[in-house]
Amino acid sequence: MLDDTDRRLLRHLLAEPALGTAELAARAGLTTATCWRRLERLTERGVIGARQAVIDWRRLGYEVEVSLRFTLDKTDPRAFDEFLAAARTVPEVIGIETFLGRVDVRLNVIARDMKHYQELYRSRILSLPHITDIEALMLVATIREAEALPL
Known part of the structure; x- marks a missing residue:
């Protein structure tokens, strides 16, 4: 190709x-x-999707990044769609990924500091629909970010 x-x-x-x-x-x-x-x-051909700006959110005052892994109530056929629609409305959610397996959805969330994260978690994250379990992983350091492909 x-x-x-x-x-x-x-x-x-x-x-x-x-x-x-x-x-x-x-x-x-x-x-x-x-x-x-x-x-x-x-x-x-779709090889190049777009040229886009990469914004360093840390330079904008966001010091905390948390990866939240969700298990959803799979007995409700609308669970995924309703959860994803609600998650898209949270401005601090910078990434949404779905999975097959024990974890259904991962949200990457940023916050200015721990106080802001705590407020965000209590007011916006816990109110997302159809959650049966949440696991939080706080980012400590990014060792490598793939910015190039093996071309």
């Missing part, structure tokens, strides 16, 4: 997503027109 030129282009794009097409083409050793066509083709 990908040739060496596509991989080289994607490596440069992953390293600096804000590059303009002309600069990206120069770094990848392509003409601007060829680079643009390849980017369009990769986007049409």
